[in-house]
Amino acid sequence: MxxxxxxxxxxxxxxxxxxxxxxxxxxxxxxxxxQHGPSKRRGxxxxxxxxxxxxxxxxxxxxxxxxxxxxxxxxxxxxxxxxxxxxxxxLEARLDNVVYRLGIATTRAAARQLVSHKHITVNGNVVNIPSYSIRPGDVIAVRERSQALEAISNSVAGRTINKYGWLEWDAKGLTGKFLTYPERADIPxxxxxxxxxxxxxx
CATH class of the missing domain: 1.10.1050.10 (Ribosomal protein S4/S9, N-terminal domain)
Structure with missing residues (x-):
């Protein structure tokens, strides 16, 4: 499908x-x-x-x-x-999800597009596979020539404090680090x- x-x-x-x-x-x-709306007939x-x-x-x-x-x-x-x-x-360790969690994209769909269009690197290498599994210690970054993209700059500008303890974010370099797999209680x-x-x- x-x-x-x-x-x-x-x-x-x-x-x-x-x-x-x-x-x-x-x-x-x-x-x-x-067509039945909020009907009680839904068994x-x-x-x-x-x-x-x-x-x-x-x-x-x-x-x-x-x-x-x-x-x-x-x-x-x-x-x-x-x-x-x-x-x-x-699921949380998928590259598209990590890009979304870091605030580089506003939605997971947008994050998938950024990855597919080769705007994201992992440990310095371009990775265009959204399902790529990130491991603890991996560094995820916006490709240097992609940092001026409006979609990325707008998303990063609207980013608040780091909400996720298993990720580290460097706003100046537009890089993030996957520190560890999250605990269940931390996944929202x-x-x-x-x-x-x-x-x-x-």
């Missing part, structure tokens, strides 16, 4: 959460899209449906396709520790990873 390019408000309403950022449409219509969801919905929410939040998602889960399951937490840590996304684990365990 190709990456979703339709209305983001429709997806946010499906999950009843602003997974793509503040959304006025969600505020006005905080119920799933569809009680099965356990499988709830688990599947949580998986879809994680996929849309991080912008990951089905095959990438399942491959990452297999990788998380093979690691020591709690599978669900390992899974979220691997409202994802119930245990439901995803249960779904894949069937």
């Amino acid at each position: 190709a990456r979703y390019t339709g209305p983001k408000s429709k997806i946010a309403r499906k999950f009843r959460e602003p997974i793509f950022g503040p959304d006025k449409a969600l505020e006005k219509k905080n119920y799933p899209p569809g 009680k969801q099965s356990e499988y449906a709830i688990q599947l919905l949580e998986k879809q929410k994680a996929k849309y939040t991080y912008g990951v396709l089905e095959r990438q998602f399942s491959n990452l889960f297999v990788k998380a399951a093979a690691k020591q520790g709690i599978t669900g937490e390992n899974f979220l840590k691997l 996304e409202n994802i119930k990873e245990n439901l995803i684990v249960e779904l894949y365990s069937k």
